[in-house]
Amino acid sequence: MGRLWHPIVYPSRLPFPAEISSEDVQAFIESRGSVHQGKLEDEFAARALGLGIESGIVLDVDTRVGLIALKIVWQNENLVAMGLDTSGPLVERARATAAAWELNERAVFQVGDPRNMRFKSGYFDLVVSDCSLHRFDNVVHVLPEVGRVLKPKGAILIRDYSRPN
Numbered sequence: 001m002g003r004l005w006h007p008i009v010y011p012s013r014l015p016f017p018a019e020i021s022s023e024d025v026q027a028f029i030e031s032r033g034s035v036h037q038g039k040l041e042d043e044f045a046a047r048a049l050g051l052g053i054e055s056g057i058v059l060d061v062d063t064r065v066g067l068i069a070l071k072i073v074w075q076n077e078n079l080v081a082m083g084l085d086t087s088g089p090l091v092e093r094a095r096a097t098a099a100a101w102e103l104n105e106r107a108v109f110q111v112g113d114p115r116n117m118r119f120k121s122g123y124f125d126l127v128v129s130d131c132s133l134h135r136f137d138n139v140v141h142v143l144p145e146v147g148r149v150l151k152p153k154g155a156i157l158i159r160d161y162s163r164p165n
Helices: 020-030 034-051 067-075 088-100 143-149
Strands: 057-061 081-085 107-109 124-130 152-157
Touching: 020 057, 034 067, 034 081, 034 124, 034 152, 057 067, 067 088, 067 107, 067 124, 081 088, 088 107, 124 143, 143 152
Parallel strands: 057 081, 057 124, 081 107, 124 152
Antiparallel strands: none
């Protein structure tokens, strides 16, 4: 039996993640350069690709610098991806990486709030989120939006940190 998530047990966080500096963006990029982190991202992308969605549109919720979305579309040319993040500098870095990988035709990134996504209902074939939902003050507001924008026969893969009570 799975554990239930109780939002009142956890300390409060900013309702919308604070804007980060260019130094914070660079520190985040450098943290992604480790062999261990790269392996974790590769495994997550492979698991997402193994969910049976062969073509369509992927949404990466709180994409940060877009590496998961990019790794997914890199491995399957029948997929396109949209990365959504609250931070402008991270989205800019994701766009630059997509251009460097020559994937900017198949992977686009935009600033937005995952608690109030401006996408049509039932639009995405696959929704992923890798270790980012814990950043929100109340993830209960994000999950219904994920369900709303996912197609009825779509797939979801969410990985996040286990938080102690």
